[in-house]
Amino acid sequence: MTHRFLFSFLVLLLPGLLWAQQKPAAKKAPVATATFNPKLRPKNLTDEQLLDLVQKQTFRYFWDFGHPVSGMARERSNRSFDYGDEVVTTGGTGFGIMAILVAAERKWIVREEAAARIFKIVKFLEKSDSFHGVFPHWLNGATGKVIRFSQKDDGADLVETSFLFEGLICARQYFTGTSKTEQDLRNHILWMWEGVEWNWHTQGGQNVLYWHWSPNNGWSMNHQIHGWNECLITYVLAASSPKYAIDKKVYDQGWAIGNYFKNGKEFYQTKLPLGFDYGGPLFFSHYTFLGLDPRGLKDQYADYWQQNQAHTRINYAYCVENPKKYKGYGPSSWGLTASDSYQGYAAHSPTEDLGVISPTAALSAMPYAPRESMAAMKHFYHDLGDKIWSEYGFVDGFSEQHNWYAKSHLAIDQGPIVGMIENHRTGLLWKLFMSSPDVQRGLTKLGFESPQLKK
Structure with missing residues (x-):
């Protein structure tokens, strides 16, 4: 069972913003994966080859x-x-x-x-x-x-x-x-x-x-x-x-x-326009923006490129600082978002940090922090790949602190990896979604500005 859920503090403060989840039963997967050997993954890849491989392998979750x-x-x-x-x-x-x-x-x-x-x-x-x-x-x-x-x-x-x-x-x-x-x-x-x-x-x-x-x-x-x-x-x-x-x-x-709509405070020397303190889980900057192009997107409330970049930078800076001193956190191993954990499903964020890194967090942040995201991809693949690389890309989460490595993949985590990396590389999905006349009309009605809105 996989749904986003409130951080623990939100359970008390704001009923029902995300979604509740319990630990899924450990049962046999519908399709056997025993024949896949992560130790045989290709080595000595260029950055472009690695991007290709991660996208293509992750895509298999939806195709195969x-x-x-x-x-x-x-x-x-x-x-x-x-x-x-x-x-x-x-x-x-x-x-x-x-x-x-x-x-x-x-x-x-x-x-x-x-x-x-x-x-x-x-x-x-x-x-x-x-x-x-x-x-x-x-x-x-x-x-x-x-x-x-x-x-x-x-x-x-x-x-x-x-x-x-x-x-x-x-x-x-x-x-x-x-x-x-x-x-x-x-x-x-x-x-x-x-x-x-x-x-x-x-x-x-x-x-x-x-x-x-x-x-x-x-x-x-x-x-x-x-x-x-x-x-x-x-x-x-x-x-x-x-x-x-x-x-x-x-x-x-x-x-x-919303009570948590405007923010305006600084975290790690980065001003956060909207949302929870420290930004909340990173999927906030992924799901909507698989199609909606944040580049130059503004309305009366925020510049959404600035919002998503700030959210990403704060999440990254928190993991680098690593105030709870979890094993494995650092400049090449970062990214907190909702995913499976050793305790079940959890909405990981700087204010709900269980020591679990979710690969989708850093990888889907590629448009906002390409250097930091690429460093994470290389570390996940080359250094941790024996434990977290699979026939459908990277597993849903891992914790070196607790020596826990998920066996699961979730559709809502795998999909943004493919789409957001592609938006970084070519802007494909952004161009498609923003080209819809209906979307153009809706954004104009709501008062948005964007370079992609036709005058």
């Missing part, structure tokens, strides 16, 4: 390990509690779609195969459970039926749906060809996109978006989406909707008034 019926991304590579092997993830699938686009562009797979796989996912989703066009967090990958995430979370999950459509919008902008598959794919993505009732999640016209709605439990989870966290993309897409858009006042009075 995708669900055979739906094509969607499995939640994790080991079983999620007692749900068996059928759990697929809505948001992780969105990240996986973006990874497939990277693979097609780099010719690791044939373009037609990439289009066919994504169309398979889309056709499955069209027949799957959704609620006012919004998908649940988890689906059964064979039947399309909702798998409840928690006791009352058995319906629509607006944030996971936004991650899904972040990927689908990129796919629609990428597959512009005249083949029947590409034309059909574009049309079906458009129909699904037009059908998402984002404004339904204002719970009757309030100036805030709500995370969950269920046909069985209604709005009883009552979880408003306030900033600053990973959910900026949810408000951007809600404003971009062709048929069910929110107004700017929902953004201003819902997202931008």
Whole structure:
């Protein structure tokens, strides 16, 4: 089971900003990995070759390990509690779609195969459970039926749906060809996109978006989406909707008034515009920005390139200082974000530091801190690779302090590695997402400035 959760202090201070998780049962993975030997990994690679290898190997999580019926991304590579092997993830699938686009562009797979796989996912989703066009967090990958995430979370999950459509919008902008598959794919993505009732999640016209709605439990989870966290993309897409858009006042009075929205303090000589002290887990600067280009992106609240760079620098500086003196932390081994740990799933950050480094944190920060991220990649691969390199890239987390090395991979952690490294290298996903006329309209409506916004 893999969901983001509140840091321990947030459990007391701010109910429900991230997500709760317990330790997954240690069960046999659905696909045997015994034949893979990390000791045989290629050596003496140039930086470009290593980037290629890490992206390509990580992409295999979504391509080789995708669900055979739906094509969607499995939640994790080991079983999620007692749900068996059928759990697929809505948001992780969105990240996986973006990874497939990277693979097609780099010719690791044939373009037609990439289009066919994504169309398979889309056709499955069209027949799957959704609620006012919004998908649940988890689906059964064979039947399309909702798998409840928690006791009352058995319906629509607006944030996971936004991650899904972040990927689908990129796919629609990428597959512009005249083949029947590409034309059909574009049309079906458009129909699904037009059908998402984002404004339904204002719970009757309030100036805030709500995370969950269920046909069985209604709005009883009552979880408003306030900033600053990973959910900026949810408000951007809600404003971009062709048929069910929110107004700017929902953004201003819902997202931008969270208790932890504005910061402005300095940490390690770096001013942090938004968010929690020390920035929180690094996925805040990854999930939304797989598609949304932060370069030159500004609104009345922040410069988002500055925000994400500051967040990354603070996380890096904390790991280098290493105030808790954990073994293994340093300039080439850094990065705290939500991932598996020796205690179960945890939202690692400078204020919730358990001695666990999550490879996705530093690797997905490549656009913001390329030198520091590359140093981490080399260390993870060359020095720790015997323990953390696998057939699907790096494992989800490790702790040299506790001599613990995960065996698991999570879709929501693997996907950003492929996508954010590619954005650093070529800007591919940023160009695709920002080229959407709907996204352009939504960003303009919310008052954003960007070099990619057409005047």
